[in-house]
Amino acid sequence: MYKISLIAPTRERPQLFQQFIQSIDNTTHYKEYIEVLIICDDDDAFSQEYVNLAIKKYGQLHIRLLTRSRSEALNNDYYNLMASQATGDLIWVLADDLVLVFPNWDEDVQREAESIFFKYPDRILCFSMLDNTPPPSHRMPKFPCFPMFTKEARIALGGWILHPKILTWGADYVTYCTFQPIDRLVTMHQHNYLNHICSHNHQVVEDHINKRIGQIFNKNKMNPHHNTDRILAEEIPNIRLDLKQKIKDFTAGLNAAQEQSVATVPSNN
Numbered sequence: 001m002y003k004i005s006l007i008a009p010t011r012e013r014p015q016l017f018q019q020f021i022q023s024i025d026n027t028t029h030y031k032e033y034i035e036v037l038i039i040c041d042d043d044d045a046f047s048q049e050y051v052n053l054a055i056k057k058y059g060q061l062h063i064r065l066l067t068r069s070r071s072e073a074l075n076n077d078y079y080n081l082m083a084s085q086a087t088g089d090l091i092w093v094l095a096d097d098l099v100l101v102f103p104n105w106d107e108d109v110q111r112e113a114e115s116i117f118f119k120y121p122d123r124i125l126c127f128s129m130l131d132n133t134p135p136p137s138h139r140m141p142k143f144p145c146f147p148m149f150t151k152e153a154r155i156a157l158g159g160w161i162l163h164p165k166i167l168t169w170g171a172d173y174v175t176y177c178t179f180q181p182i183d184r185l186v187t188m189h190q191h192n193y194l195n196h197i198c199s200h201n202h203q204v205v206e207d208h209i210n211k212r213i214g215q216i217f218n219k220n221k222m223n224p225h226h227n228t229d230r231i232l233a234e235e236i237p238n239i240r241l242d243l244k245q246k247i248k249d250f251t252a253g254l255n256a257a258q259e260q261s262v263a264t265v266p267s268n269n
Contacts, residue, residue: 001030002113004106005088007037009078010096011209014050016197021054023099024061029107031060037082038063038096041070072216075171076164083154083161089113091161092129092148093172097204099195108189109148116186122250123152124243126179128187131194132201136169143176144185146194153184156246157239163231167220168213170228177232182240184247 006024010017021036028034038054040047048065055063066085071077083091090113102108109127117123127148135142149161162171179185199206206214220226 001033001110002089003033003035003087004090004092004109005035005037005083005086006092006094007039007079007082007086008094008096008098009039009074009082010047010051011041011044012047013096013207013209014047017047017050017096018054019099019197020094020096021058021061021063023101025058027100027103027105028061029104030110033110034106035062035064035086035088037066037086039066039068039078039082042067043070072167072220073164074168074213074216075162075166076160079162079171080160080164083149084159086151089151090127090148091151091154093146093161094194095146095196097197098131098146099197100193101195102193105193112188120184120186121254122247123150124156124184124247124250125150125153126175126185128176128185129193130188131196133196133198134200136173140173141176143173143180145172145196147172147175147185148188153179156243163235165226165231165235166228167226168217170217174228174231174236178236178239178243182244182247184243 008020010020017038024034024036025031038051040051048067051063051065055065064085066082068077068081079093090109113127116125116127126144127150128144129146129148131145133145154161161175163174166174176185197203199210221228224230
């Protein structure tokens with residue numbers, strides 16, 4: 001069985017957070033193999049209180065609370081920080097405005113991961129988990145907004161999962177463009193695992209948290225350091241080459257170990 005780490009930031013949205021945690025508790029079968037990492041800003045005592053209440057109420061989910069000073073770098077200072085603290089074999093990027101809707105989703109993940117790892121023994125993989133968030137443009141492919149990474153993929157990327165220079169929006173598409181061209185983006189079972197309760201699919205009106213994320217994106221989108229198009233053009237090709245080399249090195253090492261094993265088998269003669 002594989003341990004699965006669910007990671008999500010939250011701020012000043014207790015109703016959404018409670019729905020999110022409740023949905024995890026309702027739909028998870030193997031709770032002993034789940035950990036939930038929630039990160040809050042250290043100035044948000046209100047959210048910290050709700051997380052601590054959830055820790056007491058949903059003890060089987062192994063909820064852990066992390067805190068940090070408030071930052072504009074959602075991907076690096078929140079998601080990558082949580083990923084660095086995760087102990088799971090799989091790390092699922094989530095958010096407090098999601099609801100897990102598929103009963104026993106983790107049974108499917110466990111079963112499919114076993115099969116996928118047999119095909120990809122190096123385990124440098126990203127799993128595409130389906131949700132109902134529309135793509136920003138009809139010209140873009142349907143990419144996973146909330147991907148699941150193996151711990152081997154995080155290590156191969158240098159310790160992060162979402163590109164650290166992309167502050168808010170865009171890291172999910174960059175993830176797609178990193179793993180899909182090298183056949184390392186694997187789509188999980190075709191169920192709608194996640195209901196994203198957001199303004200993008202017109203379920204709710206945009207709140208102050210999402211507005212701030214959009215403002216940070218718009219303020220920085222033309223900054224060369226954070227610009228998604230530049231990162232896709234200049235950095236992602238090299239990251240893909242590095243991942244391919246690490247996959248190649250793993251395969252070479254595995255083949256060498258197998259050859260050594262065969263060579264050391266004693267003869268029956």
